[in-house]
Amino acid sequence: AFDASVAQVKEYIARFTAECQSWDQLLLRYQQSAEETSRQLEECRRDGGRAEPPTYLQTSQAEVLRSKPNYQKILDDQGEVLSCMELVLDELQQAVKLLEAFSEDSRQYLRRLS
Amino acid sequence: SVNPMAYEAQFFGFTPQTCMLRIYIAFQDYLFETMLVVESVILKKVAGFPNCKISPFQVRKSTEKFLLFMKEHFDKLFSKMEEVLLQLVLNIPANVLLPEDKVHEQFSYSKEQFQALQDEISQLQQQYRAEASAGQALRAELEEQKVVRAELEKIVQWFDGLENICREHGTSNLKESFVFLTENSKKLQDVLKDVEEKSK
Amino acid sequence: ELIVATSTKRKQWPKKILVHAIQTMKAEQEMLKLYQPVVTPEEIRS
Incomplete structure (x- = not known):
């Protein structure tokens, strides 16, 4: 014991x-x-408190963030519209110049004639 | 068996056995002191009687015998007192929880449950950080949208401006006025040709 | 002494630990409040 x-x-x-x-x-x-x-x-x-953000794929906004459009592409597409407009306006400008030249020629021609 | 009476020590700040030991030692010291005093008194008394045959040695012997008797008697009494005190006074009943341990009455977490709580806390903190950065990402996207909107509005204004210029100069529909212009210039060419033939 | 030391720790250490645990949790909460992830908007060329 x-x-x-x-x-x-x-x-x-x-x-x-x-x-x-x-x-x-x-x-x-x-x-x-x-x-x-x-x-x-x-x-x-x-x-x-600045910090590198963790991936937010598991958050409540994941769907919204995943569906983010490509804003740069939206603007770049507009670029196409604008360069097409530039062509149109150049052509317009050339046409108008041609017309002005044509109307000037015809005016002189008619003046000489008359 | 050995009972450390740790719960009592937690409450009293000392172990009941130590307390009993201190009391025992105090009693014992007191007994020894008293015995010495008694012996010195007896020696004085004996010295006071003429032709007394009792020697100090004998007095010492009987003091020791008396001390032994008293000590045995005292030990018996003391062990009873100790038993009673340890059971009824310096004892915390099994159903009593000390105030500092009350918390275990409501929240008694096992190690696993505690770990699960810790994991949940860190998971929630992680979730919070992710939501905060998702919020920042949405704010950043708003900034981008502002820039894109401004650009698109510029383009719209540009077209509006173009449209206003055409309208101001009577060519509200460019296509029609182009057709009209072409017809006119064709007519003009015909007229010129006509004039030229006539003039020849 | 050992029994008294152990029971004293059982009695007093939780309070001391609680102070540090509360301090830690408050600091963690404070850090979460200060948490400012840096997400810079993408550069959009006009």
Whole structure:
């Protein structure tokens, strides 16, 4: 019985020693994490919280973001319209010039004739 | 079996056994002191009687015997007192939870549940960051839309301007006025040809 | 001493840990509030 009690006491000593250490480790871990987070917070405050965005494909707006049109292409397509208009207006301008030249020639011709 | 009475130690700040040990030692010290005082009084008394045959050695012997008797008696009494005190006074009933442990009454999380909570927290924080950046992405897209809208409005204004110029100069429909112009110039050519033949 | 030390930790360490845990959570919440992802609009050539 005595040996059993001694063995039990030894076991308790081992257990309580281990428990004390793990309490200290637990406290230290939370202490360090608090210090680390405060440091990160200071850093965050310094650079205004700017950060690289994570992928937002899993967010509530994923569908909206996925369906984003190609705005550059929309404008580039307009470019085609504008260059076509440029052609039309150039032709118009040449036609008008030709007409002006024609009407000038005819005026001179008629004047000479008359 | 050994009972460390850790819960009692958590409440009292000392282990009941240590407390009992301290009381026992205090009693024991007191007993020894009293015994010494009694012995010195007896020695004085004996010294006061003429022709007394009792030697100090004998006095010491009987003091020791008396001390032994008292100590045995005291030990018996003390172990009863210890038993009672440890069971009824310096003892926390099994159904009692100390105030600092009340929290376990409502939230008793297993390791897995606690880990699940931690995972949920970090998942929610991740979700929050993703939503925040989705919001920023939508704001950025709004900026792009503003630029594109401005460009498209410029083009629309340009066409409106062109249309206004045509309207101001009486050619509201370019196509028709082109046809009209072509017909006229054909007529003019015919007239000129005609004039030329006549003049020849 | 060991039993008293262990029971003292059981009694007092949770309070100390709670202080640090609250500090950590508050800092994390603060960081989330400050979180400002940088998404620059695409360059649109006119």
